[in-house]
Amino acid sequence: MISPSSPRVFFLAPFAATDSPTEEEIAASVREDDAAAPTLSVLDLGASRGDGIFETLGVIEGRPQGIEEHLARLGRSAAMLDLPAPHIGQWRAAMERAVASLPSTGQGSLKIVLTRGVEGSGVPTAWIVARAAASDFTERRDGIRVVTLDRGFPLDVAERAPWLLAGAKTLSYAINMAAIREAKRRGAHDALFVSSDGFALEGPTSSLIVRFGDRIVTPSTDGGILPGTTQAALYAWLEAEGYRTEYEALPVAALEQADAAWFVSSVRLAAPVTAIDDRPLAIDVALTTGMNAMLLGR
Amino acid sequence: MISPSSPRVFFLAPFAATDSPTEEEIAASVREDDAAAPTLSVLDLGASRGDGIFETLGVIEGRPQGIEEHLARLGRSAAMLDLPAPHIGQWRAAMERAVASLPSTGQGSLKIVLTRGVEGSGVPTAWIVARAAASDFTERRDGIRVVTLDRGFPLDVAERAPWLLAGAKTLSYAINMAAIREAKRRGAHDALFVSSDGFALEGPTSSLIVRFGDRIVTPSTDGGILPGTTQAALYAWLEAEGYRTEYEALPVAALEQADAAWFVSSVRLAAPVTAIDDRPLAIDVALTTGMNAMLLGR
Structure with a gap:
């Protein structure tokens, strides 16, 4: 049936x-x-x-x-x-x-x-x-807590060792699934992978975008992470809205200065991050609403 | 049929x-x-x-x-x-x-x-x-050339980041398969993974054992590599044959002093390594024959 x-x-x-x-x-x-x-x-x-x-x-x-x-x-x-x-x-x-x-x-x-x-x-x-979709996606409104988890690789892994397939979207996702389980074990909803040399990378199934004032930053995709399709769609819209959008090597320590952050992906869309490890982050309600409305075509 | x-x-x-x-x-x-x-x-x-x-x-x-x-x-x-x-x-x-x-x-x-x-x-x-078995396993006699490939992780990855599943034998083997393809592209038969801090680890589908005189060394399994079942069976036999067997953190540079080396696994059994990158290694015919005869129960 x-x-x-x-x-x-x-x-x-x-x-x-x-x-x-x-x-x-x-x-x-x-x-x-x-x-x-x-x-x-x-x-x-x-x-x-x-x-x-x-x-x-x-x-x-x-x-x-x-x-x-x-x-x-x-x-x-x-x-x-x-x-x-x-x-x-x-x-x-x-x-x-x-x-x-x-x-x-x-x-x-x-x-x-x-x-x-x-x-x-x-x-x-x-x-x-x-x-x-089975979910009602309440995380778009209520947000998600994330914990940083070491991805084990340095930022230059993709150019240094292409056989490690960093930046390819493969079916070998056991590590991504294990990272989400570890995040839940720690009382969070999701994991933020960080490089072994201390840079923020991505979630196991999403991209990270961060707002610093009127500047929006996502980790550079040459660091062996996936170029996010949702992130790219958001960047086009954010630029039209007057934000500066940038790709950067983003040290984890810099996240302490963030005004807001989101995990963005094709189905969950833009989920505001309400905490990174023990540090709470406020939800930027207006921008979250605007981004999701745009992604939903409303 | x-x-x-x-x-x-x-x-x-x-x-x-x-x-x-x-x-x-x-x-x-x-x-x-x-x-x-x-x-x-x-x-x-x-x-x-x-x-x-x-x-x-x-x-x-x-x-x-x-x-x-x-x-x-x-x-x-x-x-x-x-x-x-x-x-x-x-x-x-x-x-x-x-x-x-x-x-x-x-x-x-x-x-x-x-x-x-x-x-x-x-x-x-x-x-x-x-x-x-489809193969006649000529590599047990003729040996295999291997190239070292960075595994991206430092030696302490398993204790530092268990969610990376180093040392678990998962179905997520896309990297292992990519490493074998890269080795073949370089004219070799197989890859030897090395840690980002310069230690020999294992092959994508086998363990490494190395002979230095009457001493046999395999990389310590606390470095996030699989404890080899064939390696363990060989160690029991090698000890009975009078060899000293050891688990060690094995710097890649130390392989230059090796008298012989093997990739060992459950089906291929003991395949002598005839070159590591550009450095040729002699086949220890007697020990190779002895190990494979033991593993074959002959």
């Missing part, structure tokens, strides 16, 4: 980026599968090695957000993992089909996944999970 | 460690599934987040090696990931059934996997992949 909140799963028989399939071939390459049924092989390297990549797009009133930005980032992750470049037209069409399975009101998400495929096959596996 | 080299897949309906199932209940909790068919949900956190753990056991002439050691390590990994402790009796019985599906001669492997299960279910997913 498919209830409105049941996830819907669509598999793609992936084309190479250099293929030129017709619209009919693309349509035939996407099939919906039973989300409750097993549809993946245990021999898939995504499942056995976390060897794959993903993106999560927010869906608002039936419209997926930032399709091109997410596909561009998927392409960058693919290159970092030596996975075949995604066929953008096929993914676009598949997302269109997946989003059509969702309610046309309210919020939802698309998680798009590309793995190295079944061991030995040389054929990547690709799917999309579409779902309506 | 099941050929001798086709993998066989067995799923367990996992008992809690504190359950006391009867032999019949245990037998009923293990079912063989079609290895070629999809048997896993895309909503399984093992597949979507690399959020699970595994062990790989060598099978020699129908006998799985180091069952208790691997189950003990699976239990330690489970604790590090806040996964439910495995029911040892159930895993033992499932492995017995899985290994019975393999040829009783030659080599093979069992990969045992425990994931956090389908998102929201709270029920872990557990399976075993049994397969006959």
